[in-house]
Amino acid sequence: MTMLLILVISIKSLGIADLHSVKITAQGFDKGLLERGEDNMIEPKFIVDGSDFKELPLRAALYARSLGDGHEEILRKRIKDIEDFIKNETSWDLTIQYADDNCSSKCMCEQLEFRELLEDCFDDNYCRLFDIIVVIDFLQIARNKMIIDFLLDDGILNVPVYCINTGNVIVSSSVDMDEYFPVNDEELSEKCVMRDKEYYA
Numbered sequence: 001m002t003m004l005l006i007l008v009i010s011i012k013s014l015g016i017a018d019l020h021s022v023k024i025t026a027q028g029f030d031k032g033l034l035e036r037g038e039d040n041m042i043e044p045k046f047i048v049d050g051s052d053f054k055e056l057p058l059r060a061a062l063y064a065r066s067l068g069d070g071h072e073e074i075l076r077k078r079i080k081d082i083e084d085f086i087k088n089e090t091s092w093d094l095t096i097q098y099a100d101d102n103c104s105s106k107c108m109c110e111q112l113e114f115r116e117l118l119e120d121c122f123d124d125n126y127c128r129l130f131d132i133i134v135v136i137d138f139l140q141i142a143r144n145k146m147i148i149d150f151l152l153d154d155g156i157l158n159v160p161v162y163c164i165n166t167g168n169v170i171v172s173s174s175v176d177m178d179e180y181f182p183v184n185d186e187e188l189s190e191k192c193v194m195r196d197k198e199y200y201a
Helices: 002-012 031-035 071-089 112-121 145-152 185-200
Strands: 047-049 059-065 093-100 132-135 161-163 168-170
Touching: 059 071, 059 112, 071 093, 071 132, 093 112
Parallel strands: 059 093, 059 132, 132 161
Antiparallel strands: 047 168, 161 168
């Protein structure tokens, strides 16, 4: 809890990213949540069409979670499905994996790998190992409305999350979309080169 409170204070000191230039899909719910009858609403301002993201040269982090009977096999399948998606349907490089085995997403204290992912999100941009997080659906991250608001409204999840089941990207209030969609492709290439130079120096 102390670590999460520190993250809240840190991110609020950075300010809120301007998302007005992003085309938002007219959906009040992530479809993955809706199909399961969940009441966990993700506000439309956090939901972005993920089509354009798939063409960007991004470094991807995989996150998967399982719970219940046969959880080990389920977890392996989810990891494989995400790996195949990244390899076959995007321009991304898979750089790191996080997986929580047999734990619930209703209580973040059980998601040890996800908590590590959150900490890694707050690494400096030139040191962070990923630019986007890939999940089967947002339920893998959170099913609790309070946690969802904490991650998105407070900007704790400061890296976009691509949801394979919906094709949407969930973007919290702290994500700077200019880093992903600059004025021109040349500017994006220069950012990638500078980032890699700093990381490997």
